[in-house]
Each structure stands twice: as C-alpha cells, then as structure tokens.
Amino acid sequence: PNPRSPPWRRPSAITGGTVTGHYVYQVDRCSRTKQEVPSGRCIVSPSFSVGGYSWRISCYPNGLGSYCADYVSVFLVLGCAVAEPVKARTRFSLLDRAGRPVPGHSQSAELIEYFKVGVGHGLNNFIKREFLERRSISPAPLSDLQRHLGNLLVAKEGADITVRVAGEEFSAHRCVLAARSPVLKAEILGAANTVNCIQIDGMPAHVFKALLHFIYTDSLPEMTGQQESEMVEPSIQTADSYNIQRLKLICEKKLSRDVNEDTVAKMLRLAAQHHCLILRKACVEFLQGSSAMEAIMVADDGLFEMVAKSCPALLKELARRDYWPVHEPG
Known part of the structure; x- marks a missing residue:
C-alpha cells in the first residue's frame, strides 16, 4: 500500500450481512527477519478465506517507510478480484506464545472498502520494534495445578474420605480419587455413595502414600536411588490394580533401563x-x-x-x- 495515496475508499454505509473471521500469522525467526528485510519491504502470509474472499497479511518488520521505521507495520490485503467493493474492518493483535493477546498491543482499523485485488489497509505504527527487541513477551508460566493439588493433599483441607492401609489412615478427597482411578471411582462413588472410609488390604502403607502423591501431583515423590529401585516394582503392581496407566508407564520406563x-x-x-x-x-x-x-x-x-x-x-x-x-x- 502507498501511504500517500491509499488504495481504498471509506464507505458511507454498511449494507448486507456481516461475516467475522480470524487468522493467526506466525512469523518465525523474528530477529533474523528484521535483519534481512529492509524498511519498505514486507513478508506475506499464506492466503486465507473470510466471507468467501481471499485475503493475506502483509507485514513490514522495519516499517512501511522511513517515517515509521521504528515500528512494525501490518496490513490486510485483498487477494482476489471482486465484482463489487468489499467492506472490511480489521483488528490486529500481537499474541504471546500461549496464543493470548498481549495487553496494550491490539488495534482496530476503520471500516474500509476494498475494490480491487492487492488493495491493503492496516496500521503503519502497529508495534514498536524496541518492544519486540526487548523480548518482553515471555512464555506462559507453567501450570501450578500439580503444586496446588499437592498442597491440598498435605493440608488435608476439605478432605472427605479416609483410606486405611496397613494400620495407617490417609485423608483424601473423593472427587480427586474418583477422577484419577476408575477402580477407586467405582468403590467410592457407587450407587449408595455413602462411603466415608475405605480399607485397602495387601499393600504396604508407604506404597499407598506414593500412589496418593502421584494421584494428586502426577509425579512420584522424591526418592533416593535405592528407595526408587525398591518402590518402582510395587508401584507397577498398584498402578495396574487401580488402572492408573500413566504411573504404570513411568515405572515401566524406569525398569526398562535396568x-x-x-x-x-x-x-x-x-x-x-x-x-x-x-x-x-x-x-x-x-x-x-x-x-x-x-x-x-x-x-x-x-x-x-x-x-x-x-x-x-x-x-x-x-x-x-x-x-x-x-x-x-x-
């Protein structure tokens, strides 16, 4: 697009139906692209379809011209011939690595008529290059669900069922046990649904404690090499009995190395x-x-x-x- 002579017309009214759509354009090797593509030159996305028309995104890593060389410029470009002008309004958003809009980096463009192939409209000053060069867009933090559930197990807050194993009692949450093991689900969420305490026979207490840790955190507790070698085999047996397949696979892989x-x-x-x-x-x-x-x-x-x-x-x-x-x- 030529910023001094824009190839679009502003419509006076909106008529007909409205179609919405979205397209994610990922620019790989962003730093290298900025070095290789000079100001005034663009990289172009693959074509995509919205409303039955073909479109593409033109991205200028070093700005459309010298007057906006400190910015990344982006434009929506009509990619097909049309018999009648097509009206479109665009909103451009910078996404983080989790696919969520980065706060403060979404801008909308006004409603524009696109009347011939190659017509583009967008934003000269979309993102400050300095912002990208600082790499301020950090990846989404790792999930802390495992830590939260592990804390819930340790604190026993809201526990509503007791499990007796080899003379020891363990407090737990029936919904967590049921979600993680179909065998435990059948036992504690049966038709009567009145079980507040269950007894497990034939299992050492320390093996069940490790099982419970895995149920809540999806990981085995920290162990020394000797403790792990002694725990893995009974953990396979327990995982098989209670149909906890991920635990079984983890233990299998550990044993396969030995x-x-x-x-x-x-x-x-x-x-x-x-x-x-x-x-x-x-x-x-x-x-x-x-x-x-x-x-x-x-x-x-x-x-x-x-x-x-x-x-x-x-x-x-x-x-x-x-x-x-x-x-x-x-």
Missing part, C-alpha cells in the same frame, strides 16, 4: 503378570544374546512355565524370534 542378566527374569515375570508392553519389549530385546538366555534358564528354571501359563503370547513371541524352545510345560 534390564540385565540379573534382573531380566524378574522383569519378564513382572511384564507378563501386569501386561507391561514397554517392559516386555525391553526384556525380549535383551534376550537376543544366546549366552544371556542360557544364564537366565540356569538362574530361573521355572520361568518358562510361568510365562507359558500367564502370557502365552509372550512365549510365542520368544519362540518366533528363536529365543526360547517351543514345548509344552510339564
């Missing part, structure tokens, strides 16, 4: 019992070495029978890869 000749038999058994696909894959890949296979058979001569009974599909997979002889367990 598969070796001393642990693969135990890991394979665990994978078969709790349908751990990631852990099973790690074990099967480890068993490619015949020497490892022989060592495992010597160390655990009951492993074949266990796998054959609890996970026939795994047995077939091992046999298909020639890692295990095919025969019926005695």
